[in-house]
Amino acid sequence: MKMTELAPNIFACGEKDKDRKMFDQLIPLPEGTTYNSYFVKGSEKSALIDTVYPPKVDLLLDKIEEANIEKIDYIISNHAEQDHSGAIPALLERFPDAMVVTNERVKDNVVSMLHVPEDKFIIVKDGDSISLGDKTLEFILAPFVHWPDTMFTYLVEDKYLFTCDLFGAHYTTGDVWADYSDALLNSAKRYYAEIMMPFRSFAAKYCKKIREIDPNVILPSHGPVYDKPEYILDAYDDWTSDRVKNKVIMPYVSMYDSTKIMAEYLTEKLEEKGVEVVLWDLIEGDTGELLIDAVDAATMVIGVSMVLSGPHPSAVYASYLLNALKPKLKYYSIIGSYGWGGNLTKVIENMFTIIKPEKLEYVIIKGRPKGDDFAKLDALANEIAQKHEAFA
Numbered sequence: 001m002k003m004t005e006l007a008p009n010i011f012a013c014g015e016k017d018k019d020r021k022m023f024d025q026l027i028p029l030p031e032g033t034t035y036n037s038y039f040v041k042g043s044e045k046s047a048l049i050d051t052v053y054p055p056k057v058d059l060l061l062d063k064i065e066e067a068n069i070e071k072i073d074y075i076i077s078n079h080a081e082q083d084h085s086g087a088i089p090a091l092l093e094r095f096p097d098a099m100v101v102t103n104e105r106v107k108d109n110v111v112s113m114l115h116v117p118e119d120k121f122i123i124v125k126d127g128d129s130i131s132l133g134d135k136t137l138e139f140i141l142a143p144f145v146h147w148p149d150t151m152f153t154y155l156v157e158d159k160y161l162f163t164c165d166l167f168g169a170h171y172t173t174g175d176v177w178a179d180y181s182d183a184l185l186n187s188a189k190r191y192y193a194e195i196m197m198p199f200r201s202f203a204a205k206y207c208k209k210i211r212e213i214d215p216n217v218i219l220p221s222h223g224p225v226y227d228k229p230e231y232i233l234d235a236y237d238d239w240t241s242d243r244v245k246n247k248v249i250m251p252y253v254s255m256y257d258s259t260k261i262m263a264e265y266l267t268e269k270l271e272e273k274g275v276e277v278v279l280w281d282l283i284e285g286d287t288g289e290l291l292i293d294a295v296d297a298a299t300m301v302i303g304v305s306m307v308l309s310g311p312h313p314s315a316v317y318a319s320y321l322l323n324a325l326k327p328k329l330k331y332y333s334i335i336g337s338y339g340w341g342g343n344l345t346k347v348i349e350n351m352f353t354i355i356k357p358e359k360l361e362y363v364i365i366k367g368r369p370k371g372d373d374f375a376k377l378d379a380l381a382n383e384i385a386q387k388h389e390a391f392a
């Protein structure tokens with residue numbers, strides 16, 4: 001593979017990783033991901049902006065060699081997570097005169113995580129810039145999209161903004177430029193839910209700032225490059241807003257179908273009332289799909305059956321994960337079935353330490369649902385539909 005020229009003397013040289021199954025051992029990657037690296041050649045100096053995940057470093061070095069790049073003066077590290085900084089040691093071995101340009105927090109992480117020597121860094125602060133001759137790189141600190149260390153790099157003359165993890169997508173279809181397809185938008189939303197949703201207010205703040213900068217092109221470190229920045233900015237404005245939709249997510253787990261019958265019945269009743277429901281099997285489902293709908297759902301109903309005196313562990317895991325990812329959920333309920341005794345709800349309630357959705361009536365029944373149990377589900381459906389009138 002060759003470098004792709006995006007504009008005169010600006011190249012994309014990242015790698016696709018279509019076979020990678022999980023990200024951060026946490027989130028499924030149905031089509032893998034990309035690690036974007038960019039090479040900028042000025043009249044006097046050259047810079048590589050972010051690197052790749054270490055297993056892909058040989059491919060990056062091959063590209064650099066094929067392009068006859070003899071010298072890299074600066075390696076810009078926007079964020080120390082190893083999917084972008086992990087190849088810095090190998091690059092410094094190949095280009096021993098290169099200096100790593102970054103902020104104090106990235107440096108601290110790169111030194112401790114990758115053992116790069118302290119004297120290999122040039123430290124920049126918010127608003128600082130370095131000159132490549134006819135091109136200038138300006139640095140904009142952007143903590144918390146993704147880690148506290150993250151920054152953006154702005155190529156002033158071309159108005160190219162390198163936003164690192166912000167605006168990423170685990171999208172490997174097509175070439176370097178965004179195809180603006182529904183599939184891309186879905187993939188960008190999946191990425192947002194998994195990586196950026198916990199930092200929603202920061203993402204919103206930076207979107208505002210980026211609109212003021214008014215770049216011509218946005219270049220994230222995963223997925224395609226946007227030559228229409230307003231496309232991804234508009235999507236983020238929607239996702240990061242306080243608005244929720246007339247939608248219920250209903251993750252459920254059921255060993256012998258009692259809870260499943262309840263969840264399906266409740267889904268039918270809610271849909272009859274015009275509420276969108278995403279019924280989602282905790283065992284079979286791809287977590288990313290649940291999270292996409294969690295971005296703007298107003299309510300979550302957890303369907304769970306009793307195992308060993310408590311809730312089935314897969315519902316506990318889902319509750320823990322959702323709490324950590326901080327969706328905008330306003331309401332929640334728990335429905336489920338038990339056989340003889342225990343507590344189905346306490347462990348799940350205790351998971352909500354960060355998000356504070358308002359509790360609606362629970363429907364916990366003994367055995368397989370029958371007449372009166374369905375009446376309780378009817379009442380819950382009514383309560384949800386009433387609460388959702390504000391979002392319809």
Ligand SMILES: Cc1cc2nc3c(=O)[nH]c(=O)nc-3n(C[C@H](O)[C@H](O)[C@H](O)COP(=O)(O)O)c2cc1C
Pocket residue numbers: 253254255256257258259260304305306307308309310337338339340341342366367368
């Ligand atoms: C492995 C296992 C452990 C269970 N442990 C309990 C328990 O501790 N307390 C209880 O009330 N019921 C327990 N049950 C019974 C189920 O909660 C009950 O059958 C329930 O109706 C199952 O709902 P489901 O069909 O949605 O899976 C257990 C069932 C299984 C299979």
Ligand SMILES: [Fe+2]
Pocket residue numbers: 079081146147165
């Ligand atoms: Fe990251």
Ligand SMILES: [Fe+2]
Pocket residue numbers: 081083084165221222
């Ligand atoms: Fe990343």
